[in-house]
Amino acid sequence: MTTAKTTAQAHTHAPAHTPAPPRSPAVGTFRPRRTAPWQADPYTDALRTGRxxxxxxxSDGWLxxxxxxxxxxxxxSADLTVLERCRGTVLDIGCGPGRLVAALASRGRPSLGIDISPAAVSHAVRAGGSALVRSVFDPLPREGGWHTALLMDGNIGIGGDPLALLSRLTGVVRTAGSLIVETASAGTDAELDERVRVRVDNGNGAPGEAFSWARVGARALIRHARATGWTPSEQWTAAGRRFVALERPG
Known part of the structure; x- marks a missing residue:
């Protein structure tokens, strides 16, 4: 067995170690550049062209x-049914290019969009809305004071954990405020409750960083809502899209 003393002596008399210089990658080695989800091509290209x-x-190829x-x-027409139900100040979570915050601004309604994509936020501001580059899990303006929050276009999937997202929003929306969620489409199983790892792709295999996402049907959403302190108040469909309104009890 080596004692502490002999180990120390060995260290004392060992020659100084000179770190080897870093090795360059082998010629011809390709290291693909990783891109954060929603913050680089092909999403940025799609927003720029509008299509x-x-x-x-x-990962299994499902799109x-x-x-x-x-x-x-x-x-x-489906969006209009949502806008008609917005009360007071409105926070659009994952606002994308900002069609809803721009429409709310044109109606004189105080509203803010948040999105992690700088390109989306720039688009929203050019369209006439107010928007910030921000994650819903970051500190937010008017935290706990919003009258209405929106999760449109499947954004209940943000973070891949609907329970965590709904719990977070109880601290964002004010008491007696509302949350309007667009669930999986009307033709999808209302019990759908799926967690997946996905990448943004333009159909040609363009690389993007993998991230967690969720897809939730209406009945599954209501279960999650009740488990996190929300009370379902209304359900409706419009133009093949399905929506659920939740209230934060007083």
């Missing part, structure tokens, strides 16, 4: 189409 194709790609053209257009 897809754009998908969320699962979920993203409706870039609708996101970059004026609010459609």
């Amino acid at each position: 897809g194709p754009l998908f969320l790609r699962r 979920l189409p993203l409706e870039v053209e609708r996101w970059c257009a004026e609010p459609d």
Whole structure:
């Protein structure tokens, strides 16, 4: 057995160690540049042109189409049913290119969009809305004071954990405030409750950093809402899209 003393002596008499210089990568080695989700091509390209194709790609090749053209257009008839239900100050979480915050601003409604994509936020501001580059899990303006929060276009999937997201929003929306959630489409199983790892993809395999996402049907959402202190108040469908309104009890 080596004692502490002999170990110390060995260290004392050992020659000084000179670190080897860093090795350069072998010639011809390709190191792909990783890009943060929603913050680089192909999402930025799609926002710039206002059209897809754009998908969320699962590791098994499954693709979920993203409706870039609708996101970059004026609010459609389904969006109008949401805007009509907004009360007081409105926070649009994952606002994308800002069609809803721009529409709210044009109506004189105090509203703010947040999104982790700088390109999306710039688009929203140019459209006439107010928006910040911010994650919903970061500190937010008017924390705990918003009358209405929106999770449109599947944004209940943010973070891949609907329970954590709904719990977080109890600290964002004021007492007696509301949360309007767009769930999986009307033609999808209302019990859908899926957690996946996905990448943003333009259909040609463009690289993007993998991230966690969730897809939730209406009945599954209501279960999660009740478990986190929300009370379901209304459900409706419009133009093939399904929405659930939740209230934070007083």
